[in-house]
Amino acid sequence: MEESHIEEEGERQTKHEVAPALISVHPFQKSVAVTVGSALRVFDLIEGRPVSLVDESDGPSHKDSIRAIRYGSSGKLFASAGDDKLVKIWSADSWHCLNTISSEKRVTAVSISSDDSYVCYADKFGVVWVVDLDGVNEGKVVLPSKKGVQLLCHYCSIITSLEFSPDGRYILSSDRDFKIRVTVFPKKPLQGAHEIQSFCLGHTEFVTCITFVQNPEFAQGYLMSGSGDSSVRLWDITTGSLLDTCDVSPTVKHLESNESEPTQVTVTDICSLPNSSLAAVSIQRQVCFVLPCIRFQGIVLLHCDLSAHTLSITKVIKIPGDSFIPTSISFSTSTRLLWMVSGASNGSNHPGYTRVRLILRIEAEPSSVLEDEQVPGGTTLLEHLQGKVSIEESVMSAAAEAVRAAMCSLMVKKQYSEENREFRKNNRNDKKPTQ
Template sequence: MEEIGGEEKMKAGKSMAPALIAAHPDGSCVVVAVGAALRIFNLLKEEPVQVQDDTLPAGHGDVIRAVAFDLHNSLFASVGDDKLVKLWDATAWTCIKTVRLSKKASAVTFSHDSAWLLVADKFGIVYVFSTVRHDAIHKPVLILAHCCSIITGLCCSPDGKYIVTSDRDFKIRVTKFPENPLTGAHDIHTYCLGHTNFVACVAFIGFQGLLISGGGDATLRLWEYETGALLDTFDTTDEAGVSGQSQGTRAVVAVAVSSCNTYVGTILERFEGVLLFACDMVERQLSLLQKVLWSENAPPTSLSFDSGGNLWLVSGAAETVEMGDEFVTPEALAVAQVQAQGIAMAAVTHVQVVRDCVLLGGTSVPGGELLLHTLQGHQAGVQDVTAATEAAELAMKNLLSKRQYTAEQREHRKRMRNDKVVSLAS
């Protein structure tokens, strides 16, 4: 009964989306996406940056769910529950183009050569777009799909040969990157199978064919993506037990790999800290280097390494604007966007930086107080951040986990089915 209660509560209450953080590969800026807004701080000039968006519709109309930088051309992409894909020039911070999908987006990445932008939606379809400013194709082109499973992670291998997608059905799929992405990626190279719950995140390590993933089974797994072989499994359950609360396992929320491949940063659900791993490229295994904990009650929701080896962490979340399933008028959409921007403006986050396994205290972070002020929001109280973060993590876990029903609950659900209800009434 507890599960059913939880489900109803989810439908009634507002859903929360976790805050995201991304550092520019050239080290010039840090972006925090919270709600529908992007908060950007230029680290070179030490000043906040305002984005300029002349495309239609301007700005995101609902929470941003995924962001990505490309490696070479200073591009940035943001996607979210408003079904919009926005491609940004990450130097001038102007919007290059906006494309509308038919479903909410869940993941985004650039191809290795930066020529293509790949976006996954919640129905498990991956679309591809050219990153060229004015191309003839304005409609999303389907490149591959998982059968109706939410795609949680999406990335292109550093050798340019594969697209890796992870989903909530415990799978990681390795697909050959096609010569012409607009005709689709049909050739599945292999699967990386071994997770026993949803896969939450995937990332590449180095150039020797290694892939790392984390998920709802609280494990971090190292794979050889050429063969799909599982090389190493690290169970984070014991490491995360320290903070005292023992309410079930903690899903691995996100992983990030430092640019020189020395560190793998991992954050867990409801865990006020970050686990730093080293990956032995010869033995091909993971070892825990350092557990960085902090006393403030702020479990991080996203992390990103910058080129200088700083690990940026953010905690926080913002409410989504639920539009429901009914037809949405343009007026309602405009109202929702104003509402979403309002929520994003008021949202508070908590930003932290770890350098060489040590937490940089307070205002000693790069960019100092002005950066914190820009990225965290105006009155950043850690308590608000914590509550919002926990709600967001719970929402994410409820979305991705498969519900387990006992035989009794299943019978009860069957009796409540629409067709049965109608036949009882008549």
């Protein structure tokens, strides 16, 4: 019996190793970063060349899957973090690693404060840590590795996303247990955050992503969240009030399937168009072995009426090809380009190929999915960010299925038998005798 339990745990761990490809664009489109597995690939869009990363910080380079990447809002800093329990702070100008932070657990989310003074990161046990970037944000010298200080904590729930409010007053954290916490970001973060502003409660499955939508008339904006319950929701974070809910599954079902059964999808990423009331949403079909598998290849564009507090689907942009299912999307502030990436890596098969696509004028009619030769940087960019220019459809199809299965395995809370629970309790690290 013990051996069967061990094998079961090993199978879960293998599934968890699958990591989706991520993409992040510099706020002013100076560069674009893509990560798959432990590989961090950056392309300089101004000079039109791949970036050579220089890591002389007090710590090793990433050796395991990167789970979170983020540019600071000023465009001066870039953060990467993941399963190797490392958070790295990079200069987004020189691309030198300025600091390496060691985490106690695997890191699932990262965010940089609007004034570049702090980086916050979350681990898979539900703890959010904060590090003072004093001296680092000058981008001139590499400082000794800093230590994270506990800022706040979700109760043993995987934190899926971290986001600072536009005015910097709050830090928001979403988790696997359906909730979003809005915490007042203190003036002295290293002493911990002790004031909860609100909880945004209403999702019925894990929350995958959060972002703010705002325009010049509503500078503070409102919060949008995506979930495994097929919905995108709009929130007032000061009160935690749910303003509106938009179910994207009927649209997907209408386009991709004639079946009568309900269609359950997961909203995997949300990206708001800067200074606009529009947001792009990427989705994936949830794992199901009974219903037909729906392979939705496109982006759903939502309109948020900030004065009326409503969400509505504006249109769906289908992406040509047989297997491009976006795993991550990103807008740049200075252009109307939506960057998308599809791919995954589990560290044991291929080197981690990805596919990068762009949509021009996403809010216009018609929108245009750019051909490879139209992409800024051309084949040089694609070869660097993708691993090669041309990617076989079968490879991308397998990667899409791996990400879909991995997300379900990671986010859906598992049910254990009483015997299994006792086995897990007895084999916890803190129950083992010390030498």
